[in-house]
Amino acid sequence: MEITPELLLQAYRIGVFPMGERRDDPKLYWLDPRLRAILPLDAFHLPQRLKRTVRQERFTVTADTAFADVVRACAEPRPGHPESWINEPIIDLYSELHRRGHAHSVECRLDGRLVGGLYGVSVGAAFFGESMFSRERDASKVALVHLAARLIKGGFHLLDCQFMTEHLRSFGAIEVPREQFRALLNDAINGRATFQRELGGADPCVIVQDNTRTS
Secondary structure: OOOOHHHHHHHHHOOOEEEEOOOOOOOEEEEOOOEEEEOOHHHOOOOHHHHHHHHHOOOEEEEOOOHHHHHHHHOOOEOOEOOOOOOHHHHHHHHHHHHOOOEEEEEEEEOOEEEEEEEEEEEOOEEEEEEEEEOOOOHHHHHHHHHHHHHHHHOOOEEEEEOOOHHHHOOOOEEEEHHHHHHHHHHHHOOOOOOOOOOOOOOHHHHHHHHHHOO
16 A cells, blocks of 8 residues: 555554665555653653753754755664664655645754754644654754754644653653553644744743743
8 A cells, every 4th residue: 555645644643653664675564552652741851961052052953944854864874773764755755744734853953064853743733753863962852852842832732752762761751551642642633733943032941841840
């Protein structure tokens, strides 16, 4: 069965997502994990050291300015991860979702070079994080803080991380059973939210911490 952008969005609405086996393998398969990692936006943990890094503005942070470049960077080999599940069909499908306004990226640049970022899919008030990369220390972490701030400001209810990692756990990510995730998802996809490409000069650390304190 050919996976179209329409089918892909419908899959996200029921909690299923595709992956490739290898970067050079054109086939895709569907996943529906028994345990799902989510990062509660009202319990986002922002370490003091990372807060200082974000506020130093070492990186120039933007959103939706280099989507395809971010996806391809996420597919590059890295220490401990020589292979990638991001193949050409994934790149093509998600690039089309981006053109339709359903996929977004956050980019970190240093001296004009793309050094970190992430991308994901938005449906209703749910955001599905797909992958991130970092070529400089803390670049992907800064991108994640900026993503959380944009989602909070835009009214999102759910940030899906798919699979748990220690990196995500350090930010407050938790695992929930499939049935619980689907209940959270159903509420979120029926909500309304807008991905915020700009923060209007607001401090992303304040947005994240205010949302945590007032929840």
